[in-house]
Amino acid sequence: MTDDPAGTLELTIGPVAHGGHCVARHEGRVIFVRHALPGEVVRARLTEHDDGASFWRADAVEVVQASPDRVNHPWPLADALLAAQRGASPVGGAEFGHIALAAQRKLKATVFSEQLHRLAGVDRDIEVEPVPGETPDGLRWRTRASFAVGPDGHLAMHAHRSNELIPVAEMPLAIDAINELQLWTVNFTGIQRVEVAVGSAGDPPLVLLVPAPGARRKQTAAVVHQIDGASVALWDPEKGTIERVKGKTWLAETVGSQTYRITGDGFWQIHRGAPGLLMDAVLGGLAIQPGERAADLYSGAGLFTAPIADAVGETGSVLAVEGSAGASRDAKRNLHGRTQVDIVQGKVDRVLRDRKPSLDVVVLDPPRAGAGQAAITEVTAAGPRAVGYVSCDPASFARDVGYFQQAGWELDTLRVFDLYPHTHHMESFAVLRPGRG
Numbered sequence: 382m383t384d385d386p387a388g389t390l391e392l393t394i395g396p397v398a399h400g401g402h403c404v405a406r407h408e409g410r411v412i413f414v415r416h417a418l419p420g421e422v423v424r425a426r427l428t429e430h431d432d433g434a435s436f437w438r439a440d441a442v443e444v445v446q447a448s449p450d451r452v453n454h455p456w457p458l459a460d461a462l463l464a465a466q467r468g469a470s471p472v473g474g475a476e477f478g479h480i481a482l483a484a485q486r487k488l489k490a491t492v493f494s495e496q497l498h499r500l501a502g503v504d505r506d507i508e509v510e511p512v513p514g515e516t517p518d519g520l521r522w523r524t525r526a527s528f529a530v531g532p533d534g535h536l537a538m539h540a541h542r543s544n545e546l547i548p549v550a551e552m553p554l555a556i557d558a559i560n561e562l563q564l565w566t567v568n569f570t571g572i573q574r575v576e577v578a579v580g581s582a583g584d585p586p587l588v589l590l591v592p593a594p595g596a597r598r599k600q601t602a603a604v605v606h607q608i609d610g611a612s613v614a615l616w617d618p619e620k621g622t623i624e625r626v627k628g629k630t631w632l633a634e635t636v637g638s639q640t641y642r643i644t645g646d647g648f649w650q651i652h653r654g655a656p657g658l659l660m661d662a663v664l665g666g667l668a669i670q671p672g673e674r675a676a677d678l679y680s681g682a683g684l685f686t687a688p689i690a691d692a693v694g695e696t697g698s699v700l701a702v703e704g705s706a707g708a709s710r711d712a713k714r715n716l717h718g719r720t721q722v723d724i725v726q727g728k729v730d731r732v733l734r735d736r737k738p739s740l741d742v743v744v745l746d747p748p749r750a751g752a753g754q755a756a757i758t759e760v761t762a763a764g765p766r767a768v769g770y771v772s773c774d775p776a777s778f779a780r781d782v783g784y785f786q787q788a789g790w791e792l793d794t795l796r797v798f799d800l801y802p803h804t805h806h807m808e809s810f811a812v813l814r815p816g817r818g
């Protein structure tokens with residue numbers, strides 16, 4: 382299977398593919414290789430290689446012939462080449478860090494246009510736009526970070542598609558306020574997961590602790606005692622409960638003139654520049670008019686609901702639909718006083734099917750899986766003049782564009798943003814309109 386005693390293969394790397402890897406071939410078999418670049422020759426260690434599998438996976442561990450776009454990885458723990466020298470795996474979450482930022486964006490554009498071509502039959506030249514004010518090194522943008530806890534009680538992160546835990550002592554993609562908490566010095570024995578979030582309104586960070594099964598109160602109290610300068614709460618993701626320990630169980634986020642309350646486990650855009658950028662894209666792309674009937678679907682805590690409500694004014698209306706009970710409660714608080722807004726907790730397709738609203742304009746911001754055919758059928762049946770679709774996955778977005786096309790709609794404006802530097806992820810905003818036919 383391998384062609385050297387160290388268990389590696391020499392591979393010539395082909396094009397980039399969706400998912401953070403490039404495609405190579407070995408004896409007729411496709412291998413998805415991470416931490417490489419198109420055109421390179423690398424030695425790669427197979428990470429998944431079942432005999433019967435239609436493709437294998439591998440990590441580049443040594444570069445034989447480098448691409449001119451290759452740079453030193455800014456995060457040593459996520460650097461696959463350094464990790465291989467230590468006989469370890471890199472942490473997941475910065476799989477494009479070995480690529481110059483401008484070249485990362487070109488690869489993302491290639492992936493986006495390829496998905497759009499393959500799944501929707503649409504050909505577009507795509508430029509991936511950096512976030513205005515992005516740091517030149519593409520670091521310090523995450524306002525949210527999630528950590529596992531290693532067997533020694535210290536913070537750790539997972540290797541890609543693996544249970545392997547790698548101890549961490551910095552998170553260069555995270556904003557300074559997260560690193561300054563120095564959570565790596567805390568002994569988290571009795572905790573299985575740690576989530577940290579920093580709001581933009583100046584409050585202390587919020588640390589959510591998920592206790593390990595059977596953890597004793599004394600253990601969690603000992604952990605909390607070690608955390609300074611942050612609110613702390615215990616979180617049970619199964620039950621969806623958050624128990625305050627010190628400080629607040631929610632964060633305040635300010636975008637423009639609006640401040641939002643975000644409950645500890647509630648969704649908020651991760652990049653510090655994302656909320657403002659996406660809000661401007663949505664409002665600029667849809668030109669919402671006073672008196673219009675709008676819907677904000679997958680509305681979270683109301684990031685887009687508030688400015689849409691202001692745009693339609695008191696003579697218009699906004700139907701905001703959100704599945705999570707906590708985010709929906711936040712939205713009710715955040716939109717309090719805007720009588721034109723109706724916040725409904727429930728699944729988008731079911732709420733639209735039950736209510737059968739007539740709409741002028743719709744914003745869709747679904748999770749990674751996309752909106753899907755049932756929701757899109759209901760959206761197009763509501764008769765809007767335009768849909769603004771915010772997406773964090775080019776594959777589910779392109780599939781959904783296909784569903785809109787089946788209903789006679791067309792893709793109009795399309796913008797793609799580099800909201801997740803050093804990872805393969807990207808965010809897009811599109812305007813779809815009913816076809817003239």
Ligand SMILES: C[S@@+](CC[C@H](N)C(=O)[O-])C[C@H]1O[C@@H](n2cnc3c(N)ncnc32)[C@H](O)[C@@H]1O
Binds near residue numbers: 648682728729
């Ligand atoms: C990508 S977030 C967008 C939230 C909001 N637009 C924002 O930018 O802050 C997607 C939201 O959809 C919600 N959600 C997921 N599936 C849903 C469904 N089937 N129906 C309604 N909401 C859903 C999630 O709870 C989450 O708040």
